Amino acid sequence: MSDTVARAMWERFEPVHQVVYFAPEVRAAADGLGMLGYWMGYFALRAAPLGPAPASVVTSCFYVFHPDRVARALPDAWGRAAPQDVLTARARAVDAAMTSLYGPDVVDSAELAEAADLAWEAALAADTAGRVLGAANQALPRPAQPHVRLWQALTTLREHRGDGHVAVLVGRRLGPVGAMLLKCAAGESDAEFQRQTRKWDLEQWRSGQTELLERGWLDEDGRLTKAGTVAHEEVEAETDAAAATPWTALGDRATARLAHLLDPLARTVLDSGILPAANPVGLTGGRL
Structure with a gap:
């Protein structure tokens, strides 16, 4: 199966997954667990x-966050709510958020149930050797509610892809700051948003810029050079290739059917306005 299929599927499942970061129902659930602020809830x-x-x-798994950003949330979060309680609250919040976003008719539809079962099959087929977040999500029990099952399956696929992306970055000696700078220079995210939300100071950020300048990937104005463009395209292509296994296992016909079923769900999220304009993965609209 072409690696472009892996990218096309990511562009459809990423917006649905991101409900967990930005839906008000999820933030309310984190607050209800006693988490202090957005970031403690996010990491928990x-x-x-x-x-x-x-x-x-x-910090190792999430890759792009400064260690201090994570350490402000963990392990304090686990003293406020055990991970199993967090998972229970997460599932309930996703239920509420998706029902609010899509409406009862959609979450109870045969089409959504079909999408959930196809996505679950793909997620079970994901190769998780060396992929800690993907494996941890894949091991969770199958939710009874189809829309929650769909979200959990897509989250497994998303973390599986992310683990593969981190492996590509490590193999190319692209550290957290360098990886973000390359992405931002390619126009996929906002540099200042990334720097501040991931909690890197200006000195660390400029050091990363200097490193990419010395590698010939950025010019003096922080724009991608020809070599930098090639490097970025190769990183993305290798990430797509590493994410292909679930779709190969699912097969062309079933994958195409799942893509068709995900299209309106992803578009609803993108059109809802809940994703911030500087969304770090670069899927804020117009991709589908």
Whole structure:
């Protein structure tokens, strides 16, 4: 199966997954658990499949965050709510958020149930050797509600892809700051948004710029050079290739059917306005 299929599927499932970061129902659930502020909730909700992991492990898995950003949230979060309680709250919040976003008729539809089962099949087929976040999400129980099952399957696929992306970055000696700078120079995200939300100071950010300048990937104005463009395209192509296994296992026909079923769900999220304009993965609209 072509690696472009892996990218096309990511562009459809990423917006649905991102409901967990930006829907008000999810923020309310994190607050209800006693999490202090957005970032403690973010790290607890996303890292909960790993169990009570320390900040060092989560920093490694999430890759682009400064260690201090993670350490402000963990392990304090686990003293406020055990990971299993966080997972329970996460599932309930996703239920509420998706029902609000799509409406009862959609979440109860035969089409959504079909999408959930296809996505679950693909997620079970994901190769998780060396992919910690993907494996942790894949190991979670199958939710009874189809829309929650769909979200969990898409989250497994998303973290599987992300783990592969990190492996590509490590192999190319692109550290957290360099990886973000390359992405921002390619026009996929806003540099200042990335720097501030991932908590890197200006000195660390400029050091990363200097490194990419010395590698010949950025020019003096911070724009991609020809070599930088090639490097960025190769990183993305290798990420797509590493994410292809679930779709190969699902097969062309079933994958195309799932893409068709995900299209309106992804578009609803993109059109809802809940994703911020500087969304770090670059899927704020117009891709579908």
